Amino acid sequence: MFQLNNKVALVTGGGSGIGKEVCNVLAKQGAEVIVLDLNTEAAQATTNEIISNNGKSSSIQVDVTNQQKVLEVFSKIPALHILVNCAGISHIGNAINTTETDFDQIFKVNVKGVYNCLHAALPLMKSSGGGSIINISSIAAKVGLSDRFAYSMSKGAVHAMTMSVAKDFIKDKIRCNSISPGRVHTPFVDGFLKKNFPGQEAEMFDKLSKTQPIGRMGLPIEVAHQVLYLCSEEASFITGSDFSIDGGFVTLNS
Ligand code: NAP
Numbered sequence: 001m002f003q004l005n006n007k008v009a010l011v012t013g014g015g016s017g018i019g020k021e022v023c024n025v026l027a028k029q030g031a032e033v034i035v036l037d038l039n040t041e042a043a044q045a046t047t048n049e050i051i052s053n054n055g056k057s058s059s060i061q062v063d064v065t066n067q068q069k070v071l072e073v074f075s076k077i078p079a080l081h082i083l084v085n086c087a088g089i090s091h092i093g094n095a096i097n098t099t100e101t102d103f104d105q106i107f108k109v110n111v112k113g114v115y116n117c118l119h120a121a122l123p124l125m126k127s128s129g130g131g132s133i134i135n136i137s138s139i140a141a142k143v144g145l146s147d148r149f150a151y152s153m154s155k156g157a158v159h160a161m162t163m164s165v166a167k168d169f170i171k172d173k174i175r176c177n178s179i180s181p182g183r184v185h186t187p188f189v190d191g192f193l194k195k196n197f198p199g200q201e202a203e204m205f206d207k208l209s210k211t212q213p214i215g216r217m218g219l220p221i222e223v224a225h226q227v228l229y230l231c232s233e234e235a236s237f238i239t240g241s242d243f244s245i246d247g248g249f250v251t252l253n254s
Pocket of ligand 1 (some may be wrong): 013014016017018019036037039042063064065088089113180181182184188189
């Protein structure tokens with residue numbers, strides 16, 4: 001089950017956190033994994049880890065907000081069966097104190113970045129005979145987390161893009177789904193706490209952990225396993241859906 005032999009997968013944000021674990025899991029199941037990230041060293045480190053475990057991988061540095069560069073990267077890939085849109089950034093603020101600059105930056109990375117990769121990947125996936133796309137959204141899209149105005153907006157757009165792509169490309173044998181994690185312990189969370197709660201990181205980490213009814217944050221590997229299922233043949237009847245992976249956050253917190 002869950003074999004990905006002869007499949008080519010591209011994972012954005014594959015240099016860190018959830019994306020890195022997704023790369024490792026897909027490679028372990030036999031996929032050739034292209035690691036794409038803003039951070040050259042981080043992307044190369046993921047590739048090195050995969051190769052040292054006898055997997056197949058290469059890495060590419062690219063900023064997903066740059067359409068021309070994204071198109072250039074995809075134009076050099078002969079075939080593509082799996083795309084995981086994982087690159088993303090966080091932001092704190094409500095609709096009053098979110099600046100236009102911050103709003104635009106969140107939109108550029110979390111929305112336009114996903115669009116750029118879909119735009120470049122879909123023709124390639126069509127010519128490869130179909131495939132599976134997983135977009136990483138967030139519970140923020142479902143519940144509108146407090147003080148996450150721009151971030152929630154961006155992840156809501158990821159849900160909408162997922163359904164739209166699922167509908168438009170179903171005849172091309174392309175499935176498209178999204179995953180909405182609750183808090184997952186990654187450098188994204190550590191960086192967020194350091195930036196927004198300096199000196200209170202441990203206290204805030206504990207507080208954020210307890211917002212999940214299950215009592216802890218998720219692990220990147222737990223999200224990676226869900227990605228693996230959704231991009232495997234075992235999930236061949238699933239498209240246009242969003243899946244929470246959140247320790248009960250959305251359904252049990254009321
Ligand atoms: P992470 O550890 O910060 O990893 C994100 C990776 O994406 C980093 O390597 C980052 O590079 C890269 N990246 C950022 N901007 C990019 C750009 N413009 N072009 C290419 N790569 C870029 O984050 P994570 O926690 O694994 O999160 C991954 C995804 O899950 C994000 O979309 C996030 O919104 C979503 N998510 C996370 C959580 C959570 O609690 N962790 C919860 C729900 C959803 P740099 O390090 O150089 O910036």
